[in-house]
Amino acid sequence: MNRRRFLGLGASVLGAGALASVAVPSAAYLLREGRPGRPLYSDLDLPEAFQVPLPVPAVLKPVRTDGTNDYYEITQQTAELEILPGVRTEAWTYGGTFPGPTVVTRSGRAAVIKHRNQLPVPSVVHLHGGHTPADSDGYPIDLLLPVGSTAPAASSMEGMPGMAQMVGHNLVGERTHTYPGKQRAATLWYHDHRMGYTGPGVWRGLAGFHLVQDDEEGALPLPRGERDLPLMLADRSFAADGSFKYPSADSSLAVPGVASGYMNGVLGDVILVNGAPWPRLDVDRAHYRLRLLNASNTRLYRLELDPQPVGGDALVQIGSDGGLLAAPVTHDAIEIAPAERFDVVVDFSRYRPGTEVRLLNRFGSGRTAEVMRFDVSSRAVSDDAKVPAKLSAVEELDASAAVTTRDFTFRRSRGDGWTINGDPYEPGRILATPALGKVELWRFSTDVHHPVHLHLNPFQVIGRNGGDPGPWDEGWKDTVDLRPAEAVEVLVRFTDYAGTYMMHCHNLEHEDMAMMADFTVG
Ligand code: C2O
Ligand code: CU
Numbered sequence: 001m002n003r004r005r006f007l008g009l010g011a012s013v014l015g016a017g018a019l020a021s022v023a024v025p026s027a028a029y030l031l032r033e034g035r036p037g038r039p040l041y042s043d044l045d046l047p048e049a050f051q052v053p054l055p056v057p058a059v060l061k062p063v064r065t066d067g068t069n070d071y072y073e074i075t076q077q078t079a080e081l082e083i084l085p086g087v088r089t090e091a092w093t094y095g096g097t098f099p100g101p102t103v104v105t106r107s108g109r110a111a112v113i114k115h116r117n118q119l120p121v122p123s124v125v126h127l128h129g130g131h132t133p134a135d136s137d138g139y140p141i142d143l144l145l146p147v148g149s150t151a152p153a154a155s156s157m158e159g160m161p162g163m164a165q166m167v168g169h170n171l172v173g174e175r176t177h178t179y180p181g182k183q184r185a186a187t188l189w190y191h192d193h194r195m196g197y198t199g200p201g202v203w204r205g206l207a208g209f210h211l212v213q214d215d216e217e218g219a220l221p222l223p224r225g226e227r228d229l230p231l232m233l234a235d236r237s238f239a240a241d242g243s244f245k246y247p248s249a250d251s252s253l254a255v256p257g258v259a260s261g262y263m264n265g266v267l268g269d270v271i272l273v274n275g276a277p278w279p280r281l282d283v284d285r286a287h288y289r290l291r292l293l294n295a296s297n298t299r300l301y302r303l304e305l306d307p308q309p310v311g312g313d314a315l316v317q318i319g320s321d322g323g324l325l326a327a328p329v330t331h332d333a334i335e336i337a338p339a340e341r342f343d344v345v346v347d348f349s350r351y352r353p354g355t356e357v358r359l360l361n362r363f364g365s366g367r368t369a370e371v372m373r374f375d376v377s378s379r380a381v382s383d384d385a386k387v388p389a390k391l392s393a394v395e396e397l398d399a400s401a402a403v404t405t406r407d408f409t410f411r412r413s414r415g416d417g418w419t420i421n422g423d424p425y426e427p428g429r430i431l432a433t434p435a436l437g438k439v440e441l442w443r444f445s446t447d448v449h450h451p452v453h454l455h456l457n458p459f460q461v462i463g464r465n466g467g468d469p470g471p472w473d474e475g476w477k478d479t480v481d482l483r484p485a486e487a488v489e490v491l492v493r494f495t496d497y498a499g500t501y502m503m504h505c506h507n508l509e510h511e512d513m514a515m516m517a518d519f520t521v522g
Contacts, residue, residue, distance in 0.1 A: 034448055034449065034484045035300050035363060035449060036264045036265045036298055036300075036448060036449045036507055036510075037264060037265035037266060037267040037298035037299060037507075037509075038261060038262050038264060038265065038266065038267060039267045039269060040237040040245060040246075040247060040262070040266050040267060040268060040269070041237065041269050042237045042238040042239075042245060042268075042269050042270060043238070043239050043240040043245065044084070044087065044238055044239075044240055044242070046084070046269065046270060046277070046367060047084055047085050047277055047278070048278075049277075049278035049367070049370050049373070050278055050279070050280040050356075050358075050372070050373040051085065051278075051280070052085065052276045052277060052278070052279045052280070053276070053279060053280060053281065054229075054231075054273060054274060054276060054279040054280065054281040054372065055274045055275060055276050055279070056229060056230070056274060057097060057099045057100065057101055057102045057208065057209060057230070057232075057274060057275075058097070058101050058102070059101065059102050059103075059104050060072055060074070060095070060101035060102065060103050060104075068109060068110060069109065069110045069111075069112050070105060070106075070109055070110070070111050070112070071112045071113075071114070072103060072111060072112070072113045072114070073113070073114045073115075073116070074094050074095050074100065074101070074113060074114070074115050074116070075094075075095060075096075075115075075116045075118055076092070076093070076094055076115060076116065076117045076118060076119050076123055076125075076144075076206070077092075077093060077095070077096060077118040077119065078090055078091065078092060078093070078118075078119060078120070079091050079093045079096040079097070079098075079205075081093075081097075081098060081205075081275070083098070083236075083238075083272065083275060083276070083277065084238060084242070084270070084277055087238070087242040088242050089238065089242050089243060089244060090242075090243055090244075091204055091205035091244070092119050092121075092192075092201060092204040092205050092206050093205045093206070094125075094190070094206060094207075094208050097275070098205035098207070098275045099205075099207055099208045099209060099232050099274055099275055099295075100190070100205075100206075100207065100208025100209075101208060102208060102209040102210070102211060102230060103190070103208070103209070103210040103211070104210075104211045104213065105179070105181055105210070105211070105212055105213070106181065106212070106213055106214070107181055107182075107183060107184060107185060107212055107213065107214035107215075108181055108182070108214070109181050110178055110179060110180045110181050111178075111179040111181060111210075112176060112177075112178050112179075113176070113177050113179065114174055114175070114176045114177075115144060115174065115175055115176075115177065116147065116173060116174045117144045117145065117146050117147060117173065117174070117175075118146065118147055119146055120146065121146070121194075121197070121201075121253065122143040122144060122145050122146065122149075122170075122194060123143070123144050123192050123194055123201065123206070124138045124139070124140055124141075124142060124143060124144060124192060124193045124194040124195075125138050125144070125175075125177065125190055125191070125192060125193065125206075126138030126190065126191060126192075126193035126455075127177070127179055127188055127189075127190045127210055128188055128189050128190065128191060128339060128453070128478070129186055129187075129188035129189070129210075129321055129322065129341075129458070129478050130179050130183070130188055130210070131180070131182055131183040131456065131457065131495075131496065131497075132177075132179055132180075132455075132456070132497070133178065133180070133497045133499065134497060134498075134499025134500055134501060135169075135499070136177040136178045136179065137455060137456070137499075137501060137502075138177070138193045139168060139169070139427075139500070139502070140168075140193050140194060140195035140198075140427070140502065140516070141166050141167070141168030141195050141427050142168040142169040142170065142171075143168060143170045143171075143194065144170075144171055144172075144173075144174070144175045145170060145171065145172045145173070146172075146173075147172070147173040147174075148172075148173070149172050149173075150172075166427050166428075168427070181212065182496060183212060183323075184212070184214055184216070184217075184322070184323045184324070184392075185211075185212050185213050185214040185216065185217040185218075185323050185324065186211075186212050186319070186321070186322055186323035186341075186476075187209065187211055187230065187291040187293065187319065187321075187323075187341045187343055188209070188210040188211070188212060189207060189208065189209050189210060189232075189293055189295065189339075189341075190207070190208050190209075190210050191206055191207040191208075191295070192206035192207075195256070195425075195427070196256025196257065196512050197253060197256055197512060198508050198511055198512055199246070199258065199266070199297050199508035199509050199511070199512045200246050200248055200253065202295065202297060202508055203236065203244055203246050203266070203297060203508075204244050204246070205244075205275075207232065207234070207295045209230045209232065209291075209293070211230070211291075212323075216324070216392060216393075217323075217324060217392075220324075220388055220391065221384060221385055221386050221388065222287075222289055222318065222345065222385060222387070223286070223287045223288050223289040223345060223385040224289075224385070227284075227286060227287065227288045227289060227385065228288075228289045228291070229281075229288060229289065229290055229291065230274070230291040230293065231273055231274060231290050231291060231292050231293065231372075232272075232273065232274050232275070232293045232295045233271065233272070233273055233292065233293065233294050233295060233296060233301060233336075233371065234268075234271075234272045234275075234294075234295040234296050235267060235268030235269070235270060235271055235272070235296045235297075235299045235368065236268040236270050236272055237266075237268040237269055237270065238270065246258075246266065247259040247261070247262045247266060256512055256513075257416070257417070257509075257512050257513045258509050258512070258513070260416055262509060263416055263417070263418075263509065263513060264298075264448070264509070264510075265297060265298025265299075265507050265508075265509045265510065266297050266298055266509055267298055267299050267368070268296075268299070269367060269368060270367075271361070271364075271367070271368055271370065271371050271372075273371060273372045278367075278370055278371070278372060278373075279372050279373075280372065280373040280374070280375060281372065281373070281374055281375070282375050282377050283348045283374045283375065283376055283377065284348065284376075284377055284379065284381040284383070285348050285349040285351070285353065285376060285377065285378075285381065285383075286347070286348060286349060286381050286383035286385065287345055287346070287347050287348075287349075287383055287385040287386065287387070288345065288346050288348060289318070289343065289344070289345050289385075290343075290344050290345075290346060291319075291341065291343050292334070292336060292341060292342045292343070292344065293339075293340075293341050294336045294337060294338050294339065294340055294341075295338075295339075296338050297338065297507065297508040297509060298338060298507050298508065298509060299338070299363075299368075300335065300336070300337050300338070300363055300449065300481070301335070301336050301361045301363055301364070301371070302333050302334070302335045302361060302362035302363045303315070303333060303334045303335075303336060303359060303360070303361060303362075303371065304332060304333040304334075304359075304360050304362055305346070305357050305358070305359060305360070305374075306357070306358045306359075306360045307351075307355070307357065308332060309347075309350035309351055310350065311350075312332050313330035313331065313332060314331075314332065314346060314350070315330065315331045315332070315333070315334055315342075315344045315346065316328050316329075316330050316331075316344055316345045316346070316347075316387050317329045317330070317331060317334070317342055317343065317344050317474065318343050318344065318345055318387060318391055319341075319342075319343030319391075319475065320340075320341065320342060320343065320474060320475035320476060320477055321340060321341050321458060321475075321476060321477045321478040321479055322458035322475060322476025322477060322478060323392070323475070323476060324343075324391045324392035324394070324475075325391055325392065325394065325474055325475040326390070326391060326392055326393070326394040326475075327389060327390055327391055328345075328387050328389070328391060329471075329474050331344075331471065331472075333362065334472060335363075335472055335481070336472075337449070337451035337479065337480075337481035337506070338451050338479075338506045338507055338508070339451055339453055339478075339479040339506040340451065340472075340477075340479050340480075340481070342472070345385075345387050346374075348374065348376050349383065351376045352376070353376060353377065353378030354375075354376060354378060355375075355376045356373055356374075356375055356376075357373065357374040357375075357376060358370060358371075358372075358373045358374075359371040359372045359373070359374070394475065394476070396460070397439055397459075397460050397462075397491035397492075397493060398439070398491075399441060399462055399491060401439045402439045402440055402441040402491060403435070403438045403439065403440060404434070404438070404440045404441070405440070405441045405442075405443065406432050406440060406441070406442050406443070407421075407442075407443045407445070408420055408421055408431070408442065408443070408444050408445075408452075408503070408517070409421055409422070409444075409445050409446070410444060410445070410446045410447070410450040410452065410482060410505060410515065411446070411447045412447060412448070413514070416513065417513040417514045417515075418505065418510045418513050418514055418515035419514065419515065420503070420504075420505075420515060420516070420517040421517070423517075424513075424514030424515075425504075425514040425515070425516035425517060427518065428500075428518065429517075429518060430500070430518050430519060430520045431503075431517040431518060431519055432517075432519040432520075433519065433520050433521075433522060434492075434494050434519060434521055435521075435522065436494060436495065436496075436498055436521055436522065437493065437494075437495055438493065439491055439492070439493045440491070440492055440493070441462075441489060441490070441491055442454075442459070442489070442490050442491075442492055443487055443488070443489050443490075444480070444482055444487065444488050444489075444490070445482070445486065445487040445488075446482035446483075446484070446485070446486055446487075447484070447485070448484050449481060449482065449483055449484060449507070450481075450482045450505040450507060450510060450515070451479050451480070451481045451482070451505060451506040451507060452479065452480055452481075452482055452488075452503065452504075452505060452506070453478060453479040453502075453503065453504055453505070453506045454478060454492065454501075454502075454503045455478075455501040455502045455503070456494050456497065456501045456521065457478075457492060457493060457494045457495055458476035458477055458478045458492075459476070459477055459478070459480075459490040459491060459492035460475075460476060460477070460490060460491050460492075461473035461477055461480055461488060461489070461490050462489050462490065462491055463488070463489045464486055464487070464488050464489075465486055465487055465488075466487075477490070479506055494521045497521065498520075498521050498522050499520065499521060500518050500519070500520045500521075501518070501519055501520075501521065502516055502517070502518060502519075503516070503517050503518075503519060504516035504517065
């Protein structure tokens with residue numbers, strides 16, 4: 001990145017409108033400091049690290065298939081889970097587990113998923129990264145009310161400035177979402193998206209993987225089977241009785257948002273991977289594909305293996321949010337913001353048998369500086385997997401083809417809450433009307449860290465503060481972390497489905513406190 005240009009523009013962005021309440025450190029620290037969130041400490045003793053084996057969520061079987069579609073059913077239900085050893089935690093789950101079952105679908109085939117809501121609260125499921133028609137996308141006021149509900153619930157945002165009661169397209173008991181599968185192989189995830197309550201819903205367990213596979217990826221000699229691991233990173237806190245601890249503004253969840261001290265986000269003190277605290281995994285001296293997903297509400301991670309293998313470059317990135325990169329990119333460390341995915345291959349044969357390789361979080365401190373551990377086995381194994389020098393034919397969007405440039409600023413509001421272009425979210429207020437099939441240049445600028453996410457189509461990052469994209473911006477992205485005083489430019493082209501979609505901050509406390517906007521594709 002061109003550092004001089006970065007600092008120059010950063011200063012002008014701050015001058016133009018940074019909030020008085022945001023402390024502005026000297027420019028040299030802008031990239032590193034100011035990560036969002038406030039720690040929320042558990043009220044029970046935390047387990048030792050690296051005791052619990054890494055769980056891998058079960059793959060969901062279709063209830064039936066036909067020539068074009070695969071049909072699935074998921075029941076949203078409470079479940080008693082043992083997350084901390086010897087402690088019972090009541091979770092809100094997809095299908096009784098946290099993470100929910102992994103949905104694995106084929107590009108070109110439609111996944112038709114019927115959700116049944118047996119939770120005590122309304123829900124809205126969204127397939128993050130899905131190329132989805134609007135009526136199946138999970139618009140945040142299109143509530144799925146619990147089985148047996150009678151009252152037509154409105155989505156109350158009372159208490160959020162500028163928000164009134166609104167009724168979306170509500171259903172009681174069951175809703176079927178159709179995901180047509182017109183997209184390339186990628187690591188997607190599904191999670192709750194209910195307006196005002198996404199933070200507590202995901203925190204309590206409403207998240208799972210959805211992997212799309214295709215022939216192009218299937219033809220590559222990448223690690224498979226037990227050596228292809230989805231890893232959902234999520235921090236959580238626990239109350240003394242074992243329940244999830246979360247600082248809702250109202251513990252009965254009648255009012256959205258969090259207690260005002262947590263408006264900038266909630267940081268748990270327990271790091272879970274696939275729902276287990278600081279787990280460990282025995283690995284062969286072989287290549288593994290790790291599909292890293294940051295499903296934390298707020299926490300940013302800087303992931304690094306310790307020790308590093310001789311020669312470094314331990315993390316060979318093969319994919320990002322939207323699937324395979326054109327060619328692999330090597331990293332010593334990866335910074336991952338909420339909702340981002342990094343698909344990496346690690347060759348554990350670069351380590352001696354018996355090495356204990358920790359996955360660290362260099363942004364954490366104390367217990368949150370550790371994530372999990374890989375214990376390298378000594379047994380002899382065969383391993384045909386490798387990372388080819390060319391992975392995929394990736395179309396590069398062309399900035400000169402952009403028909404429109406749009407600016408979106410992500411800022412704190414004057415009261416409690418967060419805004420896009422100065423306003424808190426209001427369903428039906430349309431901030432942009434992109435035309436189907438046309439390339440547009442969208443510029444996001446910010447006060448503090450905001451991971452910005454677009455529904456419907458992924459985008460390509462073409463610059464940060466007038467300079468080059470950062471080291472983790474490669475490929476098709478659907479979420480990009482804006483850093484303090486930054487402006488990020490992306491090229492996007494919305495395709496196939498007209499309708500109204502969301503853009504929002506994926507810091508879930510920011511999202512719940514109104515940092516969302518609608519755009520309508522037509
Ligand atoms: Cu992962 Cu609109 O969300
Ligand atoms: Cu934000």
